[in-house]
Amino acid sequence: MKRQRIDLIIFGASGYTGRFVVSEMLRICQKYPNIKWAIAGRSKEKLEATLQYAKNNGENISGIEIITADAENDESLKAMCSQCKIVMNCSGPFLKYGDALVKAAIDCKTHYIDVCSEGMFLDQVLAKYDAMAQEANVFVINACGMGCLPADLGVVFMQQQFQGTLNSVEAYLTTKLKMVNSWPKNIMRDSTWEATIQETAKKPIWKREDNFSYTIDNKYRLKPRRCIHKKFDRWCVPFPGTEETVVKRTQSYFQTQRPVQFKRYHSLPSLLASLATIIGGYLLLILLKVFSLSDLFIKYPRLFSLGFVTYGDPDEKVMETLVFDYQMVGLGWKGEVQGPPRDEIIARIYPVGKKNAPYEGTAVAVIYSALTLLTERDKMPAKCGVMTPGAAFKSTTLIEKLTNDNLKFEIIRK
The missing domain is CATH 3.40.50.720 (NAD(P)-binding Rossmann-like Domain)
Known part of the structure; x- marks a missing residue:
């Protein structure tokens, strides 16, 4: 049997x-x-x-x-x-x-x-x-x-709650980490680091055409914001990660509705932190793309991550202080789709009661x-x-x- x-x-x-x-x-x-x-x-x-x-x-x-x-x-x-x-x-x-x-x-x-x-x-x-x-x-x-699902289902949730036609969503991710022993160390496993380095090193710098349809009227296209801008009393920088691709695929799947455009930003506490993030991002691209140092980054993760990466498990005392919060701002039309999008909806997605928000979430x-x-x-x-x-x-x-x-x-x- x-x-x-x-x-x-x-x-x-x-x-x-x-x-x-x-x-x-x-x-x-x-x-x-x-x-x-x-x-x-x-x-x-x-x-x-x-x-x-x-x-x-x-x-x-x-x-x-x-x-x-x-x-x-x-x-x-x-x-x-x-x-x-x-x-x-x-x-x-x-x-x-x-x-x-x-x-x-x-x-x-x-x-x-x-x-x-x-x-x-x-x-x-x-x-x-x-x-x-x-x-x-x-x-x-x-x-x-937690890498993609909150953003993807967050847009779906906003569409369901908007009671109209949603045109675009801008998502602002806030992660707060309390300093333990003055500098937060051991907050990322080496396997996660390896995946991040491989992804950055291999994917093309210039945006390629996606293999799925996503037709938007250029008149109401969501344009990227400045490299650094302020929102919700915090400084924000672009973070074009996998969430944008996942949301785009979801929206392209439902051919009977207007697809929602999506941009993702990272929210930081200060202008200095925003500048450091931008500079660090470009430096990482140069070292991986121009100098092809991905093997060294993977072999010596603690050195190249300034101590953020560990060969074992992340420091639980540090991870317990990590706060994760998505605020998503949508614009669209509650009535007839005419003129620029004018009606707003704001959603929040966040874990509660978690000792380790990224992994338990x-x-x-x-x-x-x-x-x-x-x-x-x-x-x-x-x-x-x-x-x-x-x-x-x-x-x-x-x-x-x-x-x-x-x-x-x-x-x-x-």
Whole structure:
């Protein structure tokens, strides 16, 4: 008799991100007692230790299966994927290790979901696997972590709340870190650093044409702001990251509505910090693009990051002081689309009650994304394929689930 598939397997569960996902899964799944899930990775011993470490309030972990699988062993990935309905990938860098798992999931007709915010990997997955995923009738949903999901679902949320036609959204991300021992050190893992350096070194400087449609009337086109400008009493600089691409793909997916234009900025406390960010960004580009120093950056992360990167886990005392907050300003028309956009809406997306906002927030976001796929398939697009969170979950209750937990979506001006 063929074994019934497990609902969900968390791959890379013993990694830094994976440990947060397992811990939050234990907490959240108390509300979903019928969901059967397992954890997977290379080392059974590390996975067992992860389960023991992740227990929040003495939850029963005896029924959680442990599966060994290696990102560099295709057969082990297929064996794992054949056992579940959804595989959740928490193991990066994705550009280095993620491709084989996407292929294995599609081959096994298993839905795939991840926390990736590496733009080149998302491009690669869309180009290589969209047609294959459609044929296999499975979803491949990238970018379900804090790197992209708040911006993508934030725009969808604003469209739903605006009661009109939304033309554009400008997002301002604020991250505040309290100084511990005078200089914040060890706040980024070397694997995250490696992914960032690879992405910066490999992607073209000049903007390339996207392989999806996004037609906007030039008359109402959202123009970039000055290199440094002030908003919400803080100094802001452009930050053209993966969020812009993800939002653009979501908006291009729904052909029956006017796509929302999106720009992302980073909000800083002072003019000096803004200038330092701009100068540092250009210096990084020069060192990676002109002098091709990416190998040295990856080999000596602490030196080139001024101590921000660690070979082990980030300093939890520092991470507990990190505050994450998105304020998103939208403009559009509540009546007839005529003349320049004149009506405003402002939303705020932020995690609450978290000791480590980026990683615990990512865990909450990706878990509810997976649970929504399991429980609300009828509210998702009929046609599967490679998708963004906004395209996949627009008509579901995912935003409501997140808001009722610890990732809040709220309108502060309408």
